[in-house]
Amino acid sequence: MINLLRNKVIIVPAVLLLLALISPFVPSFILLLIIQVLIFGILALSVDLLLGYTGLPSLGQAAYLGMGAYLAAILVDRFEFGLSCDFPLVLVLGILIGAATAAFFGLFAIRATGVYFLIITLALGMVVWGVANRWNSMTGGDNGINVLSRPACGVDLSNDVVFFYVVFVVYSAALGGMYVLVNSPFGKSLMGIRESETRMQMLGYNTWFHKYLAFIIAGGYGGLSGVLWTHLNGIVTPEDVILTTSVDALLMVVLGGPGTLVGGAIGAMVVVGIREYLSTWVEWWQYVLGGVYVLTIYFLPEGLMGLPKLIKKRRPARKSEPPAEASSVET
Amino acid sequence: MKRFQSKITGLVVCLAVAFAFTLVSRTAKAEELRIGFLTPLTGFFAQIGKDMRNGFQMYLDEQGGILAGAKIKLIVEDNLGKAGVSVRKANKLIRQDNVHMFIGGLLASTGYALAPVSTRNKVIYIAPISAADDLTQRQKKKYPYFIRTGWTSSQPSHPFGKWACEQGYKRIATIGADYAFGHETIGGFQKSFEDCGGKIVQKIWPKIGTIDFGPFIPLIKRDVDAVFTLMVGGMSLAFPKQYKAAGKTAPLLGGGTSADEFILPSMGDEAIGYVTSLQYSASLNTPKNIAFVKKYRKLYGKVPSYYSESNYTTAQWIHEVMKKTGGKWPGRTRFIEIFSKIRMDAVRGPVYLDQDLNPVQNIYLRKVARLKQFGYPKAELWNTVIKTYTNVSQYGDIGRAKFLKQPVYSRNFPPCKYCD
Numbered sequence: 105m106i107n108l109l110r111n112k113v114i115i116v117p118a119v120l121l122l123l124a125l126i127s128p129f130v131p132s133f134i135l136l137l138i139i140q141v142l143i144f145g146i147l148a149l150s151v152d153l154l155l156g157y158t159g160l161p162s163l164g165q166a167a168y169l170g171m172g173a174y175l176a177a178i179l180v181d182r183f184e185f186g187l188s189c190d191f192p193l194v195l196v197l198g199i200l201i202g203a204a205t206a207a208f209f210g211l212f213a214i215r216a217t218g219v220y221f222l223i224i225t226l227a228l229g230m231v232v233w234g235v236a237n238r239w240n241s242m243t244g245g246d247n248g249i250n251v252l253s254r255p256a257c258g259v260d261l262s263n264d265v266v267f268f269y270v271v272f273v274v275y276s277a278a279l280g281g282m283y284v285l286v287n288s289p290f291g292k293s294l295m296g297i298r299e300s301e302t303r304m305q306m307l308g309y310n311t312w313f314h315k316y317l318a319f320i321i322a323g324g325y326g327g328l329s330g331v332l333w334t335h336l337n338g339i340v341t342p343e344d345v346i347l348t349t350s351v352d353a354l355l356m357v358v359l360g361g362p363g364t365l366v367g368g369a370i371g372a373m374v375v376v377g378i379r380e381y382l383s384t385w386v387e388w389w390q391y392v393l394g395g396v397y398v399l400t401i402y403f404l405p406e407g408l409m410g411l412p413k414l415i416k417k418r419r420p421a422r423k424s425e426p427p428a429e430a431s432s433v434e435t
Numbered sequence: 436m437k438r439f440q441s442k443i444t445g446l447v448v449c450l451a452v453a454f455a456f457t458l459v460s461r462t463a464k465a466e467e468l469r470i471g472f473l474t475p476l477t478g479f480f481a482q483i484g485k486d487m488r489n490g491f492q493m494y495l496d497e498q499g500g501i502l503a504g505a506k507i508k509l510i511v512e513d514n515l516g517k518a519g520v521s522v523r524k525a526n527k528l529i530r531q532d533n534v535h536m537f538i539g540g541l542l543a544s545t546g547y548a549l550a551p552v553s554t555r556n557k558v559i560y561i562a563p564i565s566a567a568d569d570l571t572q573r574q575k576k577k578y579p580y581f582i583r584t585g586w587t588s589s590q591p592s593h594p595f596g597k598w599a600c601e602q603g604y605k606r607i608a609t610i611g612a613d614y615a616f617g618h619e620t621i622g623g624f625q626k627s628f629e630d631c632g633g634k635i636v637q638k639i640w641p642k643i644g645t646i647d648f649g650p651f652i653p654l655i656k657r658d659v660d661a662v663f664t665l666m667v668g669g670m671s672l673a674f675p676k677q678y679k680a681a682g683k684t685a686p687l688l689g690g691g692t693s694a695d696e697f698i699l700p701s702m703g704d705e706a707i708g709y710v711t712s713l714q715y716s717a718s719l720n721t722p723k724n725i726a727f728v729k730k731y732r733k734l735y736g737k738v739p740s741y742y743s744e745s746n747y748t749t750a751q752w753i754h755e756v757m758k759k760t761g762g763k764w765p766g767r768t769r770f771i772e773i774f775s776k777i778r779m780d781a782v783r784g785p786v787y788l789d790q791d792l793n794p795v796q797n798i799y800l801r802k803v804a805r806l807k808q809f810g811y812p813k814a815e816l817w818n819t820v821i822k823t824y825t826n827v828s829q830y831g832d833i834g835r836a837k838f839l840k841q842p843v844y845s846r847n848f849p850p851c852k853y854c855d
Contacts, residue, residue: 131530131531132530132531133526133527133530133531136523136526136530140523240846245614245615246543246544246614246615247518247543247544247547247548247567247615248518248544248547248548250547250548250550250551251551252551252554252555252577253555262555337519337522337523338522338551338552338555339518339519339522339548339551341517341518341519341544341548343517343518343519343520344519380523380527383513384512384524384527384531387476387477387513390477
């Protein structure tokens with residue numbers, strides 16, 4: 105059992121390492137998509153912490169992505185800040201503004217659960233969209249804000265390969281941080297809340313505060329992804345903050361498997377693959393995307409990450425197979 | 436041994452064929468001009484997007500897909516009319532398809548989003564429709580690879596303001612969609628109208644996509660001589676109906692999209708008398724335009740709008756450049772140089788680029804009328820041309836230097852001095 109567990113954990117760094125090795129050699133458009141997957145992977149981590157570990161389905165995570173994205177763009181646009189070695193500082197500021205926004209929104213949202221939580225986070229997300237859309241003098245309104253070049257500090261991030269490695273490092277750190285978090289006592293208490301909030305309250309936990317903290321951390325992750333998002337596209341518009349992005353993030357997690365951390369990135373891979381790649385081939389890509397969602401929810405309640413388990417369950421007769429192989433697919 | 440030999444021969448033949456193949460494909464590649472085309476094909480703006488593509492495609496088809504010896508590979512991508520999607524699709528066109536240039540974009544916001552992509556990747560971007568003023572004005576320096584073959588939002592408004600003055604209108608109210616395109620169109624009109632003594636006494640800004648003008652029409656002052664509108668999409672259809680139904684009688688003036696050929700077939704008699712200004716009208720009485728309208732209508736079943744004409748002209752413009760280079764791709768800087776020197780005899784009339792790469796062209800004042808023309812049996816609504824202003828640049832009569840000193844037209848500029 106311990107051996108199996110170790111295998112599971114080790115496969116993630118192995119896959120990441122492989123990704124880091126092959127990425128410089130993939131076609132440049134594919135590389136751009138990989139970066140996009142990683143950025144959405146970070147946003148998905150924030151959704152996963154809430155949905156997968158705390159049991160709070162947030163439909164407003166795009167708001168925090170938006171805060172980080174607009175912060176990065178406004179800093180560059182107004183103060184020419186964040187285009188040189190001060191870029192890491194912008195990443196930190198992005199985390200802070202996402203967390204601060206979540207700390208404010210959390211006051212309204214955390215009191216609710218289930219569908220009500222979903223609706224409140226949705227509404228709060230739309231508030232951010234509304235501000236982005238209407239506050240012309242600051243956000244450029246409908247036109248958004250252009251960021252003409254990426255930061256350069258010794259190395260030039262305008263080079264997609266360099267930018268990939270930056271995003272890759274940030275994603276890996278974010279994933280590692282989240283892994284430590286969910287395995288800490290705090291993470292366990294969140295899972296306890298997910299399973300039975302009343303029981304946790306009976307045990308003396310201040311569940312409101314635990315959820316509030318989780319919400320703030322998730323906001324920070326959202327803000328972080330936003331800063332990278334701005335520099336990937338070179339533009340931020342209200343379109344990025346709109347409900348679709350929130351829904352996408354939620355569905356990525358559901359698709360990949362909630363409560364698995366890396367599941368979000370896998371879900372992001374599928375969604376980005378269909379939305380950005382398949383759409384350049386066929387016009388009916390939206391049906392494919394819809395079909396994938398429906399099929400996942402019908403047949404894979406645990407998402408794509410639950411697939412190996414499902415296969416194992418379907419074939420109970422083949423016990424003689426070495427278990428290591430099966431577990432290497434599963435994470 | 437014999438088997439071995441035949442194997443060797445087989446291998447050699449294979450290699451030779453493969454080599455020949457690469458040679459052929461390489462020579463073919465040298466003469467191939469790859470053009471990316473970004474337009475909404477699904478969603479709210481799908482119909483307009485198709486008009487845009489049809490215009491471009493029609494010219495290519497007329498030339499058999501070859502412009503002066505260069506084989507054209509047109510790669511169309513659906514941008515859903517959204518800025519973010521446009522950027523990502525443009526990145527795909529540049530990186531995956533290795534395009535020489537990309538064309539398209541509908542809304543001003545897509546123009547603002549795509550121009551930086553061209554700068555970043557050093558790829559030419561041609562905008563036949565996207566009309567955001569500043570791209571070829573105050574921000575032009577940022578976008579060296581950006582060419583416009585369409586218009587700036589305020590370009591047709593400048594002569595229009597003067598015309599309104601000459602008609603004896605003294606007080607005009609404006610009502611227009613609340614976004615950059617609306618602000619710029621109305622701003623240009625206000626500037627030239629007030630410069631010659633008129634007064635804009637009221638400005639109403641319904642949000643873009645408004646269909647119910649019930650809350651706005653009663654606000655329009657009773658004592659105005661005319662109402663200047665700027666509507667887009669479904670708004671264009673709804674406004675005149677509700678305006679007439681409310682018993683308003685002040686004549687309607689408007690920006691080009693308030694009554695363009697895209698929306699005219701769906702309009703009724705309430706549109707008759709609507710005066711708008713644009714660089715194109717389908718009822719232009721020139722042999723070139725009549726042939727264009729007839730052919731387009733036969734192919735696609737509708738009268739062409741400026742969306743189609745502008746893209747048709749863009750394809751023709753590229754053809755002229757390729758003629759000068761003998762079908763060879765001249766490199767982006769040289770391409771822009773040749774492009775900017777060509778004086779086009781386009782469907783819409785004579786067109787050439789100014790120093791900021793925006794067209795200098797005729798602006799037509801068009802009045803909606805129901806009549807039979809070009810041999811079509813039914814009396815239909817047409818934008819009849821009532822006045823032509825020749826060689827209108829984006830700076831109007833103001834002059835480039837002075838124009839660039841004033842801020843971009845917005846909700847607050849020019850200020851509404853006579854509003855109360």
